[in-house]
Amino acid sequence: MSAPPVPVEILRLGSAHLDEIESIERRAYPTPWSRTMFTGELAKPTSRCLGAFDVHSGRLAGYVIASRYVDAWHIMNVCVDPDRQGHGIARVLLERLFALADSDGRQGYTLEVRVSNDRAIRLYEQLGFVNRGIRRAYYTDNREDAIVMWRDEPDDSDAP
Ligand SMILES: CC(C)(COP(=O)(O)OP(=O)(O)OC[C@H]1O[C@@H](n2cnc3c(N)ncnc32)[C@H](O)[C@@H]1OP(=O)(O)O)[C@@H](O)C(=O)NCCC(=O)NCCS
Secondary structure: OOOOOOOEEEEEOOHHHHHHHHHHHHHHOOOOOOHHHHHHHHHOOOEEEEEEEEOOOOOEEEEEEEEEEOOEEEEEEEEEOHHHOOOOHHHHHHHHHHHHHHOOOOOEEEEEEEOOOHHHHHHHHHOOOEEEEEEOOOOOOOOOOEEEEEEOOOOOOOOO
C-alpha cells in the first residue's frame, strides 16, 4: 500500500515546466528522455501532458505524457520524483488523464513497460490495464523486453 495521498494539484504542463521535468526525469530513469523529446510532446495538439504540483510549495512532483493515435491514447511517460514516490501521485495523474481523455470520446489506452518494472506494472494493473503481449528487445539501452498493456481496448485496435 502507498502512503496516504499528498495534496497535489493537477495542471497542464507547458514549456515553463521543462527545467523541473528534466530534473525529475534524470533522477528517476537510468535512460531519461531528452529535453527535445519533452518539447516535442508538449507542442503536439494530440498530446495530453499533465503535471502534479505540490499545493504547498508549487513544485512539480510528477507528470504523465500521453498522445492520441487514431482511437487510442498512448501513454508515453509516467514519472514521479523519486523523493515523492509511493504517495499515490501516479495514480492521481493517470485517473485525471482518463477523466480528461474520456471526455474526448476516446476509450482505449495503451503503454509499454519494462518486464522488470514491477512497481509500474502493479500500478497499471490496479488501474485496469491488462497484459496483451510482449515486444522483444524493445528497449535499446539494454534490449529488455516490453510488456504491452491495454485498458478499455477498442474492438478494432491493432493490438496483438
Ligand atoms: C512507477 C511510478 C510512476 C509509480 O509512481 P508512484 O506515485 O510512486 O505510484 P503510486 O504511489 O500512485 O502507487 C500506485 C501503485 O503503484 C504501486 N507501487 C507504488 N509504489 C510501490 C512500491 N514501492 N512497491 C511496490 N508497488 C508500488 C502499487 O501498486 C501502488 O498501489 P497501492 O498503494 O494501492 O499498493 C514511479 O515509481 C516512478 O516514477 N518510477 C520511475 C519511472 C518509471 O518507471 N515509470 C514507469 C514507466 S512505464
